[in-house]
Amino acid sequence: MRMQRMTFTLLSTVLAWGHPAVAAAVEKSTRSTPIPSAQELAENVDLLGGAVETELIFQEVSGGRPSVVNGAVSDGAADLMIRVELRTRVDGVMGMLKAGETVPYQRVRVTIENLTTTDVDKTLTVELPPQVTRAHGWSYASNILLPPQQGTTNPFEDQYRITVTVQPRETMVLHDDATPPSPLWRSASPLTAIDEDTVSFAGVTALPAGNVDEATARTTAFTSAKGLLSTDVAGARTVFTTTLQPWMLGLEDATLYAASHGLTTEVLADLEDNPRLALEQQTVRGDCNRDGIQGAECQQWADKGMQRGFVMAVLAHMDAALQRVDDGDLSLTAGAAHEWDLAWGYFQAVRSTAVSRETNCLTGPPAELTLQDCAMVAALDDAFVDGMNAILLDDGNGLGGFARTVETRLVKVYYYATTRYLMKMLKAVADVVTYNSARAEGRAFSTSIAHTLPAADRTAVDQAFAVRDPASFNAAVAVDVVSRLNNALEGTHLGAAELLDPQDMTEVVP
Amino acid sequence: MRLASLLMILVTLASAGCDECEYSAECSGVDASITRSDAGTGTPTPASVAVERAVTLVERPIANGLASLKLEILPPQDVEAPPGLPLGDFLASGSADIWIHANIRYSAALVGGRNVGDMVPYLRVGLEITNEDDGRRLSTNLVPVVSVANGVFYARNLSLGSSVGAATSHYSVRVVIRRPALLGADADAVSPGIVIGEDMVGAEAGTFLDDVATVITSHFSLDDLREQQVSTGTGGTPSTGGTSSSSGGGYIAP
Numbered sequence A: 001m002r003m004q005r006m007t008f009t010l011l012s013t014v015l016a017w018g019h020p021a022v023a024a025a026v027e028k029s030t031r032s033t034p035i036p037s038a039q040e041l042a043e044n045v046d047l048l049g050g051a052v053e054t055e056l057i058f059q060e061v062s063g064g065r066p067s068v069v070n071g072a073v074s075d076g077a078a079d080l081m082i083r084v085e086l087r088t089r090v091d092g093v094m095g096m097l098k099a100g101e102t103v104p105y106q107r108v109r110v111t112i113e114n115l116t117t118t119d120v121d122k123t124l125t126v127e128l129p130p131q132v133t134r135a136h137g138w139s140y141a142s143n144i145l146l147p148p149q150q151g152t153t154n155p156f157e158d159q160y161r162i163t164v165t166v167q168p169r170e171t172m173v174l175h176d177d178a179t180p181p182s183p184l185w186r187s188a189s190p191l192t193a194i195d196e197d198t199v200s201f202a203g204v205t206a207l208p209a210g211n212v213d214e215a216t217a218r219t220t221a222f223t224s225a226k227g228l229l230s231t232d233v234a235g236a237r238t239v240f241t242t243t244l245q246p247w248m249l250g251l252e253d254a255t256l257y258a259a260s261h262g263l264t265t266e267v268l269a270d271l272e273d274n275p276r277l278a279l280e281q282q283t284v285r286g287d288c289n290r291d292g293i294q295g296a297e298c299q300q301w302a303d304k305g306m307q308r309g310f311v312m313a314v315l316a317h318m319d320a321a322l323q324r325v326d327d328g329d330l331s332l333t334a335g336a337a338h339e340w341d342l343a344w345g346y347f348q349a350v351r352s353t354a355v356s357r358e359t360n361c362l363t364g365p366p367a368e369l370t371l372q373d374c375a376m377v378a379a380l381d382d383a384f385v386d387g388m389n390a391i392l393l394d395d396g397n398g399l400g401g402f403a404r405t406v407e408t409r410l411v412k413v414y415y416y417a418t419t420r421y422l423m424k425m426l427k428a429v430a431d432v433v434t435y436n437s438a439r440a441e442g443r444a445f446s447t448s449i450a451h452t453l454p455a456a457d458r459t460a461v462d463q464a465f466a467v468r469d470p471a472s473f474n475a476a477v478a479v480d481v482v483s484r485l486n487n488a489l490e491g492t493h494l495g496a497a498e499l500l501d502p503q504d505m506t507e508v509v510p
Numbered sequence B: 001m002r003l004a005s006l007l008m009i010l011v012t013l014a015s016a017g018c019d020e021c022e023y024s025a026e027c028s029g030v031d032a033s034i035t036r037s038d039a040g041t042g043t044p045t046p047a048s049v050a051v052e053r054a055v056t057l058v059e060r061p062i063a064n065g066l067a068s069l070k071l072e073i074l075p076p077q078d079v080e081a082p083p084g085l086p087l088g089d090f091l092a093s094g095s096a097d098i099w100i101h102a103n104i105r106y107s108a109a110l111v112g113g114r115n116v117g118d119m120v121p122y123l124r125v126g127l128e129i130t131n132e133d134d135g136r137r138l139s140t141n142l143v144p145v146v147s148v149a150n151g152v153f154y155a156r157n158l159s160l161g162s163s164v165g166a167a168t169s170h171y172s173v174r175v176v177i178r179r180p181a182l183l184g185a186d187a188d189a190v191s192p193g194i195v196i197g198e199d200m201v202g203a204e205a206g207t208f209l210d211d212v213a214t215v216i217t218s219h220f221s222l223d224d225l226r227e228q229q230v231s232t233g234t235g236g237t238p239s240t241g242g243t244s245s246s247s248g249g250g251y252i253a254p
Helices: A213-228 A233-250 A273-279 A295-327 A336-363 A377-394 A399-427 A432-446 A455-465 A475-489 A502-507 B002-015
Strands: A008-010 A039-047 A052-059 A080-088 A106-114 A123-128 A130-133 A137-144 A160-168 A173-175 A191-199 B055-062 B067-074 B098-106 B124-131 B137-147 B151-158 B171-178 B195-197 B214-220
Touching: A039 A160, A039 A191, A052 A160, A052 A191, A080 A106, A080 A123, A080 A160, A080 A191, A106 A137, A123 A137, A137 B195, A191 A377, A213 A233, A213 A295, A213 A336, A233 A273, A233 A295, A273 A295, A295 A336, A295 A377, A295 A399, A295 A432, A336 A377, A336 A399, A377 A399, A399 A432, A399 A475, A399 A502, A432 A455, A455 A475, A475 A502, B055 B171, B055 B214, B067 B171, B067 B214, B098 B124, B098 B137, B098 B171, B124 B151
Parallel strands: A130 B195, A173 B137
Antiparallel strands: A008 B214, A039 A052, A052 A080, A080 A137, A106 A123, A106 A160, A130 A137, A160 A191, B055 B067, B067 B098, B098 B151, B124 B137, B124 B171, B137 B151, B171 B214
């Protein structure tokens, strides 16, 4: 007789493994900010020919059994939890039966590099252990103390590069029908699942987000050269020649700018010439080395001529950022985020001018001109930060609007500066040196917005500033200049509340 | 014959050891590879163990219905297996006489499962097969195997003939399913250590995350593995090839 099979389940007993059934706590680091909800950082739907998709998610620090920090058992402090979901995209591929099934038995490693810090402790690599939760099912996850792991700076304000690699565990046994194996189950080297270098955990609240050394070096050189203008022109010239001149020559390339700016080859032709000639004490548009008048006029052309280079650099790098967005390259190393960062970096050279003009505007008459809306600086700062967040958090959507804000706010600064020196000229008609210093300053300022004017107005404005004899300059000329500027800029760059009433020039008392 | 059968059943029950068995090295062979117990003296011919058809030993819900288990015996399967697996290398098909596998799959999109039918990963599946003729016991584990046709399951090629020998009566089978190893604690190469998320901690009881192991027993005879064997009688019969779609199925016997 054949033995009849009897199948039965034996009751099991509780095993003493020594693990308490309570979640161990992980301390939230005091330096980081709360995370309201789980957020996706990156996604790759192309892994292994699209058979597998990877999602990189960050969320609030969470305990567990055991609690884990940086891939190891720990109840120490952490900034956030990083979770990687590795799922099949279609049914029946590579040994996974259902679309959406988590791919198990993988070594999922995450490398996090802090792109903002200068700390040597800026890179962290951890293996994420498998985690099972009620909310998310199986994934690979760990609490993370972001690099640098020491320090109190809020890590959410930094930018990171995150690389996720996937490699099958070497212990996986492959059935004959799974050979030759897919790289999902047998691979001597890790597959890169995600390589994202514009990672921001909460957006930025300040810039730069990455490396802007080149902009900082030029801004520092500008500040240095400007500081030497009144005492050591030769020294200022050396700084300009070695650090700024080749760069400004490069900025004369009209192809760096969107056509909408009106920055033609003709308009840009004297970008490098003006500050160089001024530093060489040569004539600039008939100013500077004329009739032995050198010091003040040359200083203004040198200073404002260099400033103009920085304004152009801001526009060029914003345009480059927009182009990178169109190209799909958002990266912080060479893509849109980097270009935007550089635009911000070059803006720092002229930010003090914006601050000064806003202060002047808020001072108002009789010492200064005023506008109904004097705001300049905050809008610029905010637009740069918002633009970066548009790149980092929203694939660059809306960046064009923030670039436009920066552009128009810069125009406002230089519009106000130009008109302010018209006023200064009117005030100084009795003092030819002061008058011509103000004239050269206003004229040099106007070159930063000359491209916004029709050619005829551009010429007319420059000719008005070319009047060297104070007796030939009067309020009517100033009114004409302001009117031309207003006509060109109202509606295109500035609102009515941001424009000077041309008749204000008639009220200037010498 | 009736009396003999009854006696055989009683022997089977006795050799199962305990109805409520604490999982231990002694019970499960955690620290042993394929071993031969000291009991018994017979040396059956290995060739006498041959699987001519798929046999389903167990097909039932486990973990309070959260998952299903299908335990099957098939002919040895060709695999590509790395060396150094816990509890012994994976036998090549030519060195084995049976293949036993456990398909453990979610029955609900709960406790980690996204879909019904998803594989429950990282479990530690211990296996004991005892020759009830003489008490010789094979203790090993089933390791994760991936198959394009059948997904990921737990399995091994085994050589009953060269380990516990050919049983003239039957073999008892004992499968102990332990929760996945926890990170940093009891991990090994096939269960590398998981973390039970905060929202699951305290709710593991009765699931496959419970510290309580699930123990399943069954038995089979060499007759059950033969092609000419016809399904008859009560108390469970061998299947004629795994076809369960929910479990990913088995292999059709040659």
